[in-house]
Amino acid sequence: MPSRSVGRSVVRKEGRGKVTGAARYIDDLTFPGLIHARTIRSTIPAGEIVDVAFGFDTSGFTLVDYRDIPGRNIVALIDDDQPCLAERLVRHVAEPILLLAHADREALLAADVRIRYREAVPTYDATTSPIAFKTIAIDKGRIDQGFREADVIVEGEYRTGHQEQLYIEPNGVIAVPEHGGVTVYGSMQCPYYVHRALKVLLDLPDDKVRVVQTETGGGFGGKEEYPSMIAGHAALVAIKAQRPVKLVYDRVEDMLATTKRHPAVIRHRTGVKRDGTLTAIDIDAVIDGGAYATLSAVVLSRGVIHATGPYRCDHIRIRGRATMTNTPPNGAFRGFGAPQTQFAAEVHMDRIAEALGIDPVRIREINALRPGDRTATGQRLGRDCSALAVLRETVKRTDFKRKWRAYARLKASRCLKASRYKEGGSRGIGLSLFFHGAGFTGGGEVKLASKASLALTDRGARILVASTEIGQGTRTMHAQIVADTLGVPYDCVDVNAADTGQVPDSGPTVASRTCMVVGRILQRCAEDMRERLGRLTPREYLKRHGPLVITREYERPTDMAWDDNSYRGDAYGTYGWACDVAEIEVDRETWEVKPIAFTTVHEIGKAIHPVLALGQIEGGSAQGLGYALLEEVVMRDGRMANAQLTNYIIPTTLDTPPIDVVILENPYKHGPFGAKGVGEMPIDGPAPAAINALRNAGFDLREIPATPERVMVSEKQEPRHALHA
Amino acid sequence: MLRDEPTLTPLAGCTDLYVALNFGTLKDTRFLDLWRLDRLRKIELRGGALSIGALATFTDLIRSTLVRKRLPMLAAAARDVGGVQIQNRGTIGGNVANASPAGDTLPVLAAADAVVVLQQAGGIRRVPFDGFYTGYRQTVRRPGELIVGIEIPPVRGRQFFRKVGTRAAQAISKIVMAGILGPATGSGRTARIALGSVAPTVVRVPRTEAALASGASIEAVQRTLMEEIAPIDDLRSTAEYRRRVAANLLARFVCGASRG
Structure with a gap:
């Protein structure tokens, strides 16, 4: 029986690569024939685009606007209200309107695009804004009675500001056109969010879109939904140019354009x-x-x-x-x-x-x-x-x-x-x-129905999940759970890249769920695998029975119930x-x-x-x-x-x-x-x-x-x- | 080279220039690298004045026993610049040339009545620090001239320096103050006070200095200072904050312990 790894601070799976500098982040990667893309963004908070003029010779450039979108012009998420590229209306500063691409980054940065707008009156005060994306009511007991029972009533108003996630590595992706579809590599938390958004945007079937997470320098939520946007942009350019396209933000663009904490x-x-x-x-x-x-x-x-x-x-x-x-x-x-x-x-x-x-x-x-x-x-x-x-x-x-x-x-x-x-x-x-x-929250996990897989290898097992390592230790912690459940040493458990072409949809890497929820599904995979192995070693099993991959899905604990209508x-x-x-x-x-x-x-x-x-x-x-x-x-x-x-x-x-x-x-x-x-x-x-x-x-x-x-x-x-x- | 192409931008530690270049706000495209001119790195006494070569880094200033002994407020200012990496690269000449109103060492040089030594192919001229800046990021340096050094006459009295940044390191100042206070006599005391980040250039405050010299109460001197400076609201702070903190720092300087 190997020594337990759970509860011990074992060596991180990707630690050596990170400390030696061998780890490859998105901006370290390149592909033959790669061109660079740049996003042209709105400079006004609200209004309409009147016209677009190019102050440069456009030959040698790939230009993309909303008319180049083969599918629906949305970043598919919850409400489908956000365009991938603005068509006429502009609702915020730094809203993407056009994409330019060129093999030479200097030429790309020098390109001058002039956009004329008809400005509208912007809304900045959230408390008086007439448009609500969502309202929620939670009621327990009878509030009037509660106040009647009180001796003292204390009131107060509290305010919190925006906060920037400030991951060390800015958002970035590379899109490669291949096999009649597209493969996107990038810094991200949720490969399957990107996968789904790309299918909708590009009108492509499941198997024509592949999303691969590259080593990621932090996320903190800032790479939960935004990568669907930047991946969409890169993919649109790649499909039009039929060349690999790199789109990596610098810090200023990342801070100006990407999401922040809600004030x-x-x-x-x-x-x-x-x-x-x-x-x-x-x-x-x-x-x-x-x-x-x-x-x-x-x-x-x-x-x-x-x-x-x-x-x-x-x-x-x-x-x-x-x-x-x-x-x-x-x-x-x-x-x-x-x-x-x-x-x-x-x-x-x-x-x-x-x-x-x-x-x-x-x-x-x-x-x-x-x-x-x-x-x-x-x-x-x-x-x-x-x-x-x-x-x-x-x-x-x-x-x-x-x-x-x-x-x-x-x-x-x-x-x-x-x-x-x-x-x-x-x-x-x-x-x-x-x-x-x-x-x-609530019925979210049931809706997600996350899956995780475990493949038997010669020496132990290989973890197949879409959960991403973004600095927090996903690979290490998952391997510990599997190693101890399966009864093999920690080093005998490998972790597959988060590649939608190879791993099932284990849901997004968010909401403090990667250990408790996905880790539990993996543990069940390992329990099943342990049982299948019986007294055989992995090598013996493979020799006798051939490959073994076990996939399990999230199971709602039977003592859990939620009603989304009443919020109870x-x-x-x-x-x-x-x-x-x-x-x-x-x-x-x-x-x-x-x-x-x-x-x-x-x-x-x-x-x-x-x-x-x-x-x-x-x-x-x-x-x-x-x-x-x-x-x-x-x-x-x-x-x-x-x-x-x-x-x-x-x-x-x-x-x-x-x-x-x-x-x-x-x-x-x-x-x-x-x-x-x-x-x-x-x-x-x-x-x-x-x-x-x-x-x-x-x-x-x-x-x-x-x-x-x-x-x-x-x-x-x-x-x-x-x-x- | 500068004579032949006076528009070359001299560069040394690049700690300001490179940021602007990377940010895309720098128009200059041709540069003259001074970094290896070790002759301009000396810190020495010359004719009673402390002479500091323009290429002396902040680390050089911190380590120099001459600076620590004669002008401790300059060592204190150097310690508050950026972080250790910046201190190893950044130079005093660069800090002066960059002409930022928030430059950390500039109030020290202003309060100490420093002299900027400018050299071109034709010869040398000396400009009092007080007359070196003509406006926001504007100096009297002519194209073709290099800042080669700073000279600081002997300073008598208690020195004070305080930078109020946005955090403990790697910060641009919200307000920075340096001062020299002569010994108190029956009729007041000599005072030289300079502030950064409260105007388009680093400034001396002659009315406040005069009020201190006249022996006015600290409250009266504070009021004079708050009227004399005209800070603005910007990304980093507010005018009101800068005014009130300037008054507090002055009182701390005059009434409290030295923090030079």
């Missing part, structure tokens, strides 16, 4: 008894979808389901709306709506505690969800509900209560006698408690639970906020690969602190004005505090080895923890990012002793 405005009205018990939660959430629907409907769905935070309450009303604005479409980003709504919930929770005069730990202890409790959608939580466990562990580990009181006292004394110009800043400590559903039921298979504590220091001269310590306790069922899980949690925490304090997309006239790394500020190592990560394991019965999801949850908590720390230091912020400019204003506008209104 949100969230209002809370909460009824609470004097002892701290929540009696009514009333939430109104608006997210800014940008110009087209893309994934806004499902981002909203995850957002509203998580909007209460991990708390129990009998009377809940949640209203959510994703609306249209004339800005580039927003889309998938790690957390997918939950970071926005849980930011609001957790900052609001500290304000409730403040209104009642109780501390932030106590209010959460009183209301945290426990096993057997029901969520806003009525889902009854199982024994793996760990809200209290993560809260208590974090509080103990950080000496939270003592520090919180000490800083609050300091704040009060500072108010009495301002002693500026002394060394040292104002310190604060803040806490956030949060949860994250793993897998697709089990929204997710299960949830991960986590608690963050951020300690910050505010510079008294510059209002700069420096995180000085960060602690997070994550309950994730089972850490298949502890180092990779730790990496996910540390990375998500750092990204969450960037979201909280630094990262601001400056939109001017519908255009991102700071689309460069000089001015879109993400944290460097020097801006990131030491991060203390604790992993707790409370197994989920339907997860492989008990594992739940881990990819997204870490980014839900840092923003509210940091903002609550600012509150502890004397700054009342309701909006992120908490740039020094906003911190300065919060100090001025909100007198520190007028909070009990």
Whole structure:
């Protein structure tokens, strides 16, 4: 019996290639006769195209516009409202209109295309936009009764901004015309999303479209739906030119044109008894979808389901709306709506505690969800509900209560006698408690019906899934699950490239589902294979019986039910639970906020690969602190004005505090080895923890990012002793 | 070469130029590489003044005991430039030539009454730092002239430097301030204060300096400074923030500990 690999930090499958530089990313690849493509984009936020003029000699160029599209001019996803190339109407800046291609990149970049427009009046305010892509209502109990039971009602409005995914490798693809169809290689999360979009766009059957993921330098959701667009563009050019076409964005184009996290405005009205018990939660959430629907409907769905935070309450009303604005479409980003709504919930929770005069730990202890409790959608939580466990562990580990009181006292004394110009800043400590559903929302996994295959090899098995390795460790973690289930050493399990010509559709690599959902299907494949093998070694089996490939499909746990019409039921298979504590220091001269310590306790069922899980949690925490304090997309006239790394500020190592990560394991019965999801949850908590720390230091912020400019204003506008209104 | 083709753009560390080139905002297409002119890298004392070759890198400045002893605020400014890689390539001459209002070392040179040494085939001329910039990214450097060095006369008094960037490293300043404060006497004290990122060029603030010299209260001096500078709202910050932070930094400088 080989030693177990699950729970051990084995060598990454693709690690050697990455650290030695042998890994080949899309821009490293080339094909004979390859030409380069460039996208001509709109420069106005709303209007009509009047005419297009070419200020250069077009011979030697391939020119593509919407009339070259053989199938439907849409990026097929949910609503089919987004054209692949604009025809007449323009709904946002940087909307693709034309494609140019040439063998010489210099000639391509020098080509001057002039487009005249008739401009229309753009809409930028999501809260007043008349067009809604999706509305969702969640009702539990009777909200009026909940407010009648309340002693105190606390209200608040919270705002979150755009956030750029900022994967290191920008979006890029190569399209190669072959066999009467097209093959697209590229940096992506979801090969089968691209496959489907290309079939619709090009009017080609399944077998004429092949999509191959190349080594991918990060995604964070930014390569969930967008690659369908860029792949469509490259494929259109390749088919017209009948040559391989490379289309790789530079950083500016990537930031200007591709999706970002939805900005949100969230209002809370909460009824609470004097002892701290929540009696009514009333939430109104608006997210800014940008110009087209893309994934806004499902981002909203995850957002509203998580909007209460991990708390129990009998009377809940949640209203959510994703609306249209004339800005580039927003889309998938790690957390997918939950970071926005849980930011609001957790900052609001500290304000409730403040209104009642109780501390932030106590209010959460009183209301945290426990096993057997029901969520806003009525889902009854199982024994793996760990809200209290993560809260208590974090509080103990950080000496939270003592520090919180000490800083609050300091704040009060500072108010009495301002002693500026002394060394040292104002310190604060803040806490956030949060949860994250793993897998697709509601009936999503049933609809996806994901498949995974396992092929027997001489020495073990080969994994065939469409799940992509984008830096998070998919190949490694899947191989560990298969190795231990099959009873072979980890090194004897290979992982096939995510190539739609070779692997089944295991669904997209999103929604914290790759381990819990796809990993579980693979585990079932391995269980079946183990049984088939009996006492034979793989080599003996192959010799005696010939090739063996086992394919299994997602099976809904029998205890799970969801009704999409009423939005009632089990929204997710299960949830991960986590608690963050951020300690910050505010510079008294510059209002700069420096995180000085960060602690997070994550309950994730089972850490298949502890180092990779730790990496996910540390990375998500750092990204969450960037979201909280630094990262601001400056939109001017519908255009991102700071689309460069000089001015879109993400944290460097020097801006990131030491991060203390604790992993707790409370197994989920339907997860492989008990594992739940881990990819997204870490980014839900840092923003509210940091903002609550600012509150502890004397700054009342309701909006992120908490740039020094906003911190300065919060100090001025909100007198520190007028909070009990 | 510059005499024959005065429109050649001189380049050294390329830490600004290459960004602009890659970004497609640079019109220049022909360059003159100065990087290997080691003669222009010297940091030495010459006739009582600190003489710094234009090609001295920020790392050279940080490591120089002469700089650390005579002009610690320049070493502090050099440490705040970009990151280590940028500090190894970027030069003080390049920082001066690039003429960004946000240049990290420029307020130090302005406050220290530095002199820019310009050379062309015909000879050398010296321009006081105060008169070197004529507008946003405009200098008195003529085509055919090279910045070969910076001369800094002896500085007496307490030095101060503070850069407020957008993050701890790899940041462009929102405001940057350098100052020299002479010893207090009965009738006030001499002060030289310069700021970056609050105007189209790095600026000295003579009215504020005069207020400090007259012995006015710190609140009055702060008010003068806030009136004297005219920062703008831009991608990186707001005018109000820059004004208030400038006033705070000044008070910290005058009332608090030295951070040079």
